[in-house]
Amino acid sequence: MERWPQFQEIKESVRTMKGITSITGVTDGQKSHLTAGILYPFDSSCIIITYDELQAGRLFDDMKLFYPDKAALFPAREIMLYHAAAHSREITGRRLSVLERLASGEKLIIITTVDALMQPDLPFDFFKESMLEISEGDEIPLSELTAAAVKLGYERTEAIEGPGQFSVRGSIFDIFPLTSGRPYRIDFFDEFVDSIRSFDVLSQRSEDREASIRISPARDLILNADLLEAGKAGIQKSYKQLLQKTKDDKKFDRLQLQNRMESLLEELDQGIVSDHLINFFPFFFEKPGCLLDYAGREAIVVLDEPVRLQQRGDRAAEEFASYFNDMLVKGEVLPEQANLLGSYDVLLARLNDFRSMALLALPRSSLGFEPRRIFALTSRTIPAYHGKWELLAQDLSFWKDKKYSVFLLSGSRSKAENLADALLEHKLEALILSEAEGDVLPGQIAIVPGSLSKGFEYTDGRFVLISDQELFGSRKRKTRPRPKRKKLDPFTDLKAGSYVVHENHGIGKYLGIEKLTVNGQERDYLLIRYAGTDRLYIPTDQMDLIQPYLGMDDKPPRLSKLGGNEWQKARKKVKESVKELAFDLLKLYAAREAATGYAFSRDTEWQRQFEESFPYEETPDQIQSLEEIKRDMESNKVMDRLLCGDVGYGKTEVAIRAAFKAVMDGKQVAVLTPTTILAQQHYNTFVSRFGEFPITVHVLSRFRTRKQQKETLKALKEGNVDVVIGTHRLLSKDVKFNNLGLLIIDEEQRFGVGHKEIIKEMKKDVDVLTLTATPIPRTLHMSLVGIRDISMIETPPEDRYPVQTYVVEYNESLIRDAIIREVQRGGQVYFVYNHVKRMEKMAEKLRQLVPEVRIATAHGQMSEAVLERIMVAFYEHEYDLLLCSTIIENGLDIPNVNTLIVYDADHFGLAQLYQLRGRVGRSSRMAYAYFTYKKDKILNETAEKRLRAIKEFTEFGSGFKIAMRDMEIRGTGNLLGPEQHGQISAVGYDLYCKLLAEAVREMKGEEVPEPVETVVDMQADAFIDDSYIPGENHKLQMYKRIAAIESLEDKFDVEDEMVDRFGDIPEPARNLIQISYIRALAGRLGFAEIIQRGREVRMKLRDSQALSPRVLMIIVNENRSRLRLIGSNPPLLVLQLKEAAGTEALSAVSGMLEKIKDLQESEIRV
Known part of the structure; x- marks a missing residue:
């Protein structure tokens, strides 16, 4: 390109002149290539403004070929003037990430839409000053950092589950910056930052050490005390004026205005800056920021099809004005909020201060601006070869003879090599370049393992680029590697009132943790209520015997009776059933083998060609x-x-x-x-x-x-x-x-x-x-x-546009707006309404609400033939809206449906909502989900909890684990067949899986050791103090981890995790870990009891065969002064302690058991 005089002239014009250079004859594929060439060498940011999100997505994908680390999407926010109880933050995160990178001095190529650019952002200087840079060794009081996180819009939680949250435990500060892909753990020593590490959200374990991190705003709008006060005064004044002005206006909803504004002013009095405050932006900042400010005066601005940009800018302004006026009459907004969308003309006028270029496919007489210079390119599109190598070879030979530089994009390295081999067969040699940057001489052919939406030919520049789209008939789109799901810990979500299963005592209701003093020692116990008035205190070191109860449905299980053999019978029945299942599965497998x-x-x-066309x-x-x-x-x-x-x-x-x-x-x-x-x-x-x-x-x-x-x-x-x-x-x-x-x-x-x-x-x-x-x-x-x-396929696909989710009161105006917007852009809507008997009434209401929309109804009680006819008609876009029950959660894939409305969302479980939301957002356009609940309905406690969970799930992705567990249980039921559903419900999912695994091992002839209980009673305080781990959930999780210790490695792992997550381990918690290790080790060596009385520890074996006489003789002889053997049946070892105090006694016992273990292992080896 650098050898082509016209390109050099264009490049010089754009890079050296303020104002707009106009270039015509530019096809879609050329836009990113031409821009990339003009930006080279890359020394300033660039903003590419296009007309809609689909085109933005295409340009973003194309630009990644030339500048993979510098290309960034800046999406538009949805202007939602209705009050939403919660909304998802992905779009906010993407916008703020771009602003943060620019404010930090990074040079980027930002692809955005007119709509996105017309929306206000925080002023550049205010944003930059708000950002925090934290490095190891910095002096910053923890209380100051906590206050700063709140001011930046972060939410304080017990433990971090998603972006936008922070957590404080002792000297440890966890934060998940909204603009980062992972959370960070900052460990303080006094008021100094001792270390910074990233950590995994699911395991909560630290991963990589970082020298420093940046924490930028977590909301589109953050405020200091002065701005908050000034904005509040402005809102109050405007509200009172509007009330006065409309006192005789019968059409105006004054009551709604009063409700909305009084509630908002109350929030502001309490200093609450919520997400919906973004709608009141004009009251807080007279001069909002704009992406252009962040990119800086040296940035190059690219206008993609300026006539279409002008049309979209005007239409966006009209749509917003109409929406705003409607909301004004409904009492939802104040007049100043009309400034929430800027003007495209004002934006265009600003471009005279920037180096800019307009890219047009065809010359246009009216552009809305006066270009400084106009260039016309002569270019051609490329024909589709789609694997017809003969035809490709003919064209390549022609271009080679004419001394063209030819680039072929192969999509991947393996395809590049295969393509080079195919060309050699036609006597054409091609170089393989590792990236889209390299000099190719006239008459040379180069293959680049990249991808572009369209190829093109510059006839004057003697330059040809053929994309993988033309070569193979498809475009290789890179998927961003995203982590697989990790194993989920069911104890994360155990709360008082939850049902649990104890392997020996059955199903009970967990009532909480209680601290009891027994024989002078303090311990925590789990209190579980069984049938009738029975209660049981379970020591926390036995938590490996307890699991949350998870059945096949939402019905509460029957509580087991303590004593009697009812539970043992149920367990035995399930055991027999899984044995039968394992036998059948093995028989089938053997027959197939x-x-x-x-x-x-x-x-x-x-086959190879076919697979490469994916x-x-x-x-x-x-x-x-x-x-x-x-x-x-x-x-x-x-x-x-x-x-x-x-x-x-x-x-x-x-x-x-x-x-x-x-x-x-x-x-x-x-x-x-x-x-x-x-x-x-x-x-x-x-x-x-x-x-x-x-x-x-x-x-x-x-x-x-x-x-x-x-x-x-x-x-x-x-x-x-x-x-x-x-x-x-x-x-x-x-x-x-x-x-x-x-x-x-x-x-x-x-x-x-x-x-x-x-x-x-x-x-x-x-x-x-x-x-x-x-x-x-x-x-x-x-x-x-x-x-x-x-x-198993557990790697999620890349999601360019996440589903924008709202939790809102059901409001007919909002529902109408959401439906009309989707239908106007050619899309379709799912309206989930789970009351089959009242569905026709609801359909009638919707027909009155949106008479211009074609509505169909579908539910599971219809005959199969009718249901399928409706679904096919909807699939073929004969209807715009499907009013349906939850039947759509089963595998239906209609990419054109990009709005989901769920009526009475507080009646659904998180797993259902998660799956329903997965039905939209299956194409490359923005999708919307509205989880609605009834206006002013007094919710019962369960629904209230569920709604809170939905809000947290929507904002932070919290509760994802519950949803996944729910779906895994369904998956198990589906895999093993309906006859196993009752068995899963009888003993709970986790115990069922354990029994099944044991049955399979037995059937394969593997040894399944009988579970043996070892009683450990040591005179030491052993518990986790509330001041060390305050949240009951996390405490239960750690108790579970401690109870599951089976080896020295496990013990060290648990200690590492506790230090990592909660800081230095207090003595009672360290004692508990030691007791759990002693229990595991003693159990493996065949001890039934380890009981301390004063300075004596009695270590009773299960039977006389547990340890060999030789091992017993050696261990006693080697430790004569402090260990003696009482030759009863079973044998008993008595260990004499120097100190009866907890820690020393525990160390002495574990040390002795380790010696016995070493002797036993050497005995086996001999």
Whole structure:
């Protein structure tokens, strides 16, 4: 590009002149390339302004090819003038992250929309002064840091669960900056910062050490005391004036204005700065900040299609004015709030002070500004080659002869190498560059493993760039690596009133922790209420025997009776049931291992080409799952594999590749789905992916005419259909395959018993891949290794636009606005209403509210045929809004639905809301979820708690763990079948999984040691003090961790964690850890009791075989002065202590047990 005179002229004009340089003839693909070239060498920020979020997303993806670490998206906030109880913070986080990076002096390329730029931000100087930089060794009182975090908009919590929160425990300060991908732990020594480390949210353990961190605002609006007072006075004055002005206006809702403003002023009196205060921005800052201020005067501004920008700017202003006037009459806003959206013309006028360029596809006479210079480029778009290498080679030879510099984008390194080999076969040599920056001489061809939306040719510049889109028919989009889900700790959410399961005593209700003094020693006990008036105090060192009760549904369980054998009977019954299940699973597995199936060939060249045409970069889990599936297919065993992963995690692509592999070997593939609409969706996906290959795909369901079905059946029988996709219609007797090789089943648990029997028969001699969206806990997955083949996809996909979520009072005006906005942008809406009997009334209300919207209703009590007809019609956009029950939480994928409204959200569990929210935001445009609750309804305690949980979940992602646990339980129930649901409910989920794992090990012939209780009674205070760990949840969590100690490594790990999370361990807590270690070690060595009385510790063995006589003799001989053996049956060792005091006594006992352990191990080795 640097050798092209016209480009040099454009570059000089843009980089040296203030004002706008206009360039016409620029296609979409060129926009990022031309900008990147002009910015090189990169020494100042750049703002690219475009007309909508889709185009912003495309330009962002394109710019990442040239400046991967510098490109950043700056999205628009939704202007929500209604009062929301809570809203999600992802958009705020993205905006503030850009502002923070710029305010810190970083140079960025920011891609934004007109709407985003017209919205106010904190003034640059105010933002910069508010930012905190904290480094190791800094002197800053902890109380000052706490006050600063509150002022910056952070919420104080017991423990951090998401961005925007902070927590203080002793000398430890945890914070999750809103603009950071991870939280940090600051450890103080007196008033000095001793260390800074990042930590993991789920485990709460520290990870990497940091020299310093930046803490910037957590809200779009933060205030100091002066601004708060001035703003409050302004609001009060405006409110009183408006009341006066409208006293005779019958249309004006004065009561609502009074309610809204009085409540706001009350908040401000208390110094509360809530999220919705952003709507009152004009009262606090006369001159708001703008992205241009943050980028600095040296920034280069790019206008993408200025005519469209002007149109969008005018339309945004009109839409806001109409919305604002409507809200003014409703008493929701004050007149000054009309300034919440700036003017595009004012913005444009400011660009005369910046170096700017306007990029246009076509010349325009009216631009809304006077360009300083105008350039016209001669450029051409690139034809689609889509793997037609002959045609590509001809064009490349032409460009090579004409001395063009040619760049080919391959999407990935492996594709680059394959492409270079393919070109060599046509006698064309190509260089492979590692990045999109490098000199390519005229007449040379270079391959870059990158991606761009469109290719182009500069005819005058003799420069050609061909994107992966033109080469392969798809664009390789990088997915940002995101962490897998970690194992969840159920004790995180145990509260007083929760149901628990004690392995020996059964189901009870946990009432809390109580401190008791027994034999002069202070200990914490868990108080559990059982049936009747029975209560039981459980020592905290026995917490490994307790789990929260989790059943298959929300019904409270029956409490067990203490004493008697009711619980033992229930447990025995479950044990027998899981033994039977394990036996059946093993028998099935053995039968499959013995059966000989078809061994598929290794991957073909076509398979490689097909897989490379996938438009996204595969996640590691997808790659691993595919390897496991192919290994099964290429063996001569019959495959029966379960592929497990959440909706949108990429299961379908893995299944499509398996189907392609089967077809390459001349085999037919059947894809079985529970509903017609899923069959249709899969059909569309398969046809689209197989587009470039000669593969015939048919669909078989009740929506095909008799004639079409007949033709498909005939073609199937004759072998003229490669892939058939259908509902249980595929299981009918008249369906005959010519050469079936692979059966793919989507959500098998949703088929009836009869259909499952037919599937069971098919599984005997055909490779089967089953897909499920309900997660399966890793513990269960591990316990089923060797009897059920499971592949897991746990890596979430990248989310460019998160779902903007609101928790709001149900308000018809808000609902109308939300529906109309979605429909006007061509999208669709889910309205979840879980009262089937009243659904028609609700539909009528909605038709009156939004008469211009096409509404359909759907619920589970409809006949299957009617329901499917409605769902297909909605899928094909014959309706704009679907009023439905929770049926949509099951696997439906309609990317065009991007608004979700949940009526009476306080009646739903978090897991349901989490899954419902996952139904929107499945495309690259912004999605919205409104969790509504009834206005002024007096909520009962349960609903109040649930609503609070929903708010926290919405704002900080709190409660995600509960949601995941709920879904894992469902996943377990689905995997093991409905007959196991009752067993899971009888003993609780965790104990059920433990019993199942034991049964599987027994069936495999592995030894399962009988659980043995070792009583440890030492004269030492052993508890966790409230001043050390204040929150009961965290205390329970640590008690659980301590009770689970089994080895010296575990003991050290627990001590490390406690020091890391809570600071130096006080003596009673250290004693507790030591007692738990003694209990584990003594239990393993065969001791039944370790009891201290004064300076004597009696160590009683379980039986005479527990330790060998030789070990007993050696240990007594070596410690004659303080250890003696009483030869009773079972034997008893008596240890004499120097000190009866707690810590020394515990060290003496653990030291003696370790010596016995070493002797026992050396005895075994001999």
